Amino acid sequence: MMDQRYIEILTNPGTVKLADIPVLQYPEFSAFVDLLMGEEGTHCVSYFVLPKPDTYRFICCMAADENHALLIFSHEQPLEPSLSLQSLTARHFQFHAFEREIHENFGITFREHPWMKPVRYPFDRADQSRIMNNYPFFSIDGEELHEVGVGPVHAGIIEPGHFRFICHGEQVLHLEIQLGYQHRGVEHLFIEKPGILHQSLLAESIAGDTAVGHSMAYAGVVESLAGIVVPPYLSAERVIALELERIAMHIGDTAALCTDIAYQLGQVVNEALRTIVINTTQLWCGNRFGKGLVRPGGSHYPLSGATIAEILKNLKDVEERYVQVTDRIFSLPSALGRFEGTGKLTTMQASLIGAVGMAAKSSGMYRDIRWSHPFSAYAGHRYEPVMLHKGDVWSRAMLRKREVEKSMEVIRELIRTFTSTEIENRKSKIENPIYDLSLAPSSLAISMVEGWRGEICHIAVTGDSGKMIHYKAKDPSFHNWMALALAVRNQEISDFPLCNKSFNLSYCGNDL
Amino acid sequence: MPLKEINIFRRHGSQYVPDLRKVRLPEIFRGKPVIGHYITPAEGHLAMNLCPTGAVGLLPANPDADHGLYTIDLGKCVFCRECEFALPGKIRFTGDYKMATNVRERLVVVSGGDQPAGLDPGKVRKEIRSFFKHALKLRQVSAGGDNSTEMELNAAGNVNFDMGRYGIEFVASPRHADGIVITGPISENMAEALQICYDAIPTPKIIILAGTDAISSGIFSGSPALNRTFLNHHYVDLYVPGNPPHPLTFINGVLDLIGRL
Numbered sequence: 001m002m003d004q005r006y007i008e009i010l011t012n013p014g015t016v017k018l019a020d021i022p023v024l025q026y027p028e029f030s031a032f033v034d035l036l037m038g039e040e041g042t043h044c045v046s047y048f049v050l051p052k053p054d055t056y057r058f059i060c061c062m063a064a065d066e067n068h069a070l071l072i073f074s075h076e077q078p079l080e081p082s083l084s085l086q087s088l089t090a091r092h093f094q095f096h097a098f099e100r101e102i103h104e105n106f107g108i109t110f111r112e113h114p115w116m117k118p119v120r121y122p123f124d125r126a127d128q129s130r131i132m133n134n135y136p137f138f139s140i141d142g143e144e145l146h147e148v149g150v151g152p153v154h155a156g157i158i159e160p161g162h163f164r165f166i167c168h169g170e171q172v173l174h175l176e177i178q179l180g181y182q183h184r185g186v187e188h189l190f191i192e193k194p195g196i197l198h199q200s201l202l203a204e205s206i207a208g209d210t211a212v213g214h215s216m217a218y219a220g221v222v223e224s225l226a227g228i229v230v231p232p233y234l235s236a237e238r239v240i241a242l243e244l245e246r247i248a249m250h251i252g253d254t255a256a257l258c259t260d261i262a263y264q265l266g267q268v269v270n271e272a273l274r275t276i277v278i279n280t281t282q283l284w285c286g287n288r289f290g291k292g293l294v295r296p297g298g299s300h301y302p303l304s305g306a307t308i309a310e311i312l313k314n315l316k317d318v319e320e321r322y323v324q325v326t327d328r329i330f331s332l333p334s335a336l337g338r339f340e341g342t343g344k345l346t347t348m349q350a351s352l353i354g355a356v357g358m359a360a361k362s363s364g365m366y367r368d369i370r371w372s373h374p375f376s377a378y379a380g381h382r383y384e385p386v387m388l389h390k391g392d393v394w395s396r397a398m399l400r401k402r403e404v405e406k407s408m409e410v411i412r413e414l415i416r417t418f419t420s421t422e423i424e425n426r427k428s429k430i431e432n433p434i435y436d437l438s439l440a441p442s443s444l445a446i447s448m449v450e451g452w453r454g455e456i457c458h459i460a461v462t463g464d465s466g467k468m469i470h471y472k473a474k475d476p477s478f479h480n481w482m483a484l485a486l487a488v489r490n491q492e493i494s495d496f497p498l499c500n501k502s503f504n505l506s507y508c509g510n511d512l
Numbered sequence: 513m514p515l516k517e518i519n520i521f522r523r524h525g526s527q528y529v530p531d532l533r534k535v536r537l538p539e540i541f542r543g544k545p546v547i548g549h550y551i552t553p554a555e556g557h558l559a560m561n562l563c564p565t566g567a568v569g570l571l572p573a574n575p576d577a578d579h580g581l582y583t584i585d586l587g588k589c590v591f592c593r594e595c596e597f598a599l600p601g602k603i604r605f606t607g608d609y610k611m612a613t614n615v616r617e618r619l620v621v622v623s624g625g626d627q628p629a630g631l632d633p634g635k636v637r638k639e640i641r642s643f644f645k646h647a648l649k650l651r652q653v654s655a656g657g658d659n660s661t662e663m664e665l666n667a668a669g670n671v672n673f674d675m676g677r678y679g680i681e682f683v684a685s686p687r688h689a690d691g692i693v694i695t696g697p698i699s700e701n702m703a704e705a706l707q708i709c710y711d712a713i714p715t716p717k718i719i720i721l722a723g724t725d726a727i728s729s730g731i732f733s734g735s736p737a738l739n740r741t742f743l744n745h746h747y748v749d750l751y752v753p754g755n756p757p758h759p760l761t762f763i764n765g766v767l768d769l770i771g772r773l
Contacts, residue, residue: 159654
């Protein structure tokens with residue numbers, strides 16, 4: 001008999017009717033969350049409030065990785081500013097950011113939430129008296145302790161965020177990260193200016209370093225709502241673009257990790273290799289970050305035979321040189337001395353906070369959307385994630401090296417599936433993007449993509465007329481910022497830049 | 513030096529771009545657009561309606577002409593190229609990356625395409641060239657930037673582009689800087705920090721807006737989460753369009769500004 005407590009989605013992306021999402025009583029809802037959290041490989045993908053004229057509808061999307069399924073269920077509460085619910089976070093810490101976000105946006109209280117801190121100070125937050133300057137930092141009194149505040153403006157050309165350390169001498173006891181400086185009102189703009197072209201551009205600006213990842217997640221949402229099935233050739237092209245983005249960012253991060261340990265040769269060689277990869281993307285679509293490459297329903301930039309040849313040639317060159325330089329990095333005692341054992345995130349911690357992507361895989365958690373919820377050309381591909389177990393800077397650096405090699409394999413494999421007639425046909429018969437899609441009314445669509453940082457999730461909800469009424473965009477960083485805060489505990493503060501770079505999380509992706 | 517390092521060096525070879533002023537980017541690069549002479553009102557309106565950021569505009573017709581002139585404002589353009597796809601042969605984005613200028617109006621490309629572009633040397637503040645021609649240290653502030661422009665500014669100093677060869681560098685402290693490079697549409701939550709950082713830079717100092725987000729707020733235009741009042745109170749010395757701007761767009765713009773050949 002079918003379980004009445006949830007509706008299951010077995011495709012990625014997938015769409016369900018809002019009316020088909022079961023509405024549970026809150027105690028039943030919490031008990032069901034308890035049940036799911038007791039199972040291996042289950043985590044919360046999204047938990048958000050859909051405000052309706054007369055009620056708040058809380059919608060929860062949980063991923064069951066082993067079954068390659070998404071379970072969606074909900075509960076409804078009256079529209080009362082004094083609404084107070086028993087927190088899920090108290091039992092399942094990975095809900096902390098979702099409940100904080102709901103509290104910040106709507107003022108709803110979660111009793112016994114252990115860490116009810118602001119997430120991003122959105123312009124339409126419920127409590128306008130909370131401002132950037134009065135963030136409630138955790139503090140410890142003690143004569144031998146001191147605090148170090150860094151940011152929002154940092155030493156390099158990076159995005160703003162504030163880090164508050166509590167230190168005992170050189171040792172970090174606690175780090176708290178205040179974000180929100182990059183808040184641009186992205187989710188609001190998705191609804192305010194609902195044109196598909198406008199939304200595509202917004203999606204690729206959520207985090208410009210993940211332009212392909214986020215625009216693929218967005219395209220998945222609207223294509224699913226419009227009932228469009230993308231031809232296999234286009235799916236393959238998107239995955240090639242996504243993997244090129246991953247290769248470029250991982251190589252760039254390898255360079256940055258070398259910078260932070262003052263190994264200049266590693267830095268310089270990897271910088272040059274990243275240039276080759278992003279210039280390949282530029283040769284394909286005219287933009288080094290792949291902006292404009294992914295659009296719903298079609299593409300302005302079909303892969304030509306010449307571009308394919310260029311991709312293969314450059315990957316070969318980059319692979320040889322990347323393997324050569326990383327073999328050196330990972331055998332240098334001075335590099336290993338800084339990487340090994342530094343900034344450890346244990347498997348237990350990663351699981352507790354619901355870590356995703358690189359942070360999870362390098363800490364021994366088998367979590368990769370390409371495997372668990374295959375999308376686009378990954379459907380039917382049987383991707384096996386790269387896994388490492390120590391959770392230190394070394395693991396996160398090594399994970400990048402192995403994923404670069406793996407992504408190159410994926411690209412080559414996809415290119416091998418193209419026949420020459422297909423390439424010729426594609427050139428003469430371009431399916432243009434579609435900007436006047438009509439979307440299924442009163443529905444919820446969810447789309448997940450494994451970007452280079454990890455799990456990207458976009459959710460769109462439509463109203464009675466098929467107009468989009470709610471949009472949720474989630475960057476993997478939303479889960480993983482807590483991983484960084486935990487990893488630097490008991491480390492020397494001088495290792496913070498290295499730990500930070502090893503996660504390389506997105507500020508704008510979190511702040512939206 | 514160990515043999516392995518020598519082999520890596522040998523394979524790495526020479527990566528720097530010898531002449532940053534003369535590089536040709538592939539034609540597919542979305543640089544400065546050209547608008548043809550003959551755009552019908554129907555075509556013009558198609559492009560205006562299509563443009564997601566209102567970058568396509570129409571100049572009022574002068575009395576002698578039978579129609580007005582269509583324009584693309586590079587300060588608003590997000591380089592999505594949709595107007596070209598809709599009007600092939602009428603609008604074309606070229607590989608020309610030299611788009612930076614010191615005069616806001618010069619970012620507007622007019623149909624016909626023979627308007628003066630680039631920097632107006634007569635309008636560059638005198639002290640800029642006397643103080644900064646041989647060394648310019650910049651402090652970058654991301655205020656709602658999406659990290660693509662930030663990465664391109666980093667790339668401007670990397671082994672390929674190496675703008676450090678001209679004495680142009682990004683520095684950590686505003687106290688060491690001669691100017692500020694702003695990226696992003698300037699979020700409300702970053703507005704105060706931006707002002708504090710700017711105030712900490714000793715005078716004389718310059719302001720550079722890098723990327724369409726910074727120049728006009730681009731795709732985020734009209735968002736209630738922005739606070740762009742900083743720009744009402746300060747003179748902007750250089751506008752660098754792009755989504756994100758290519759490192760060559762930035763470097764060439766700065767070289768023009770400080771008067772280096």
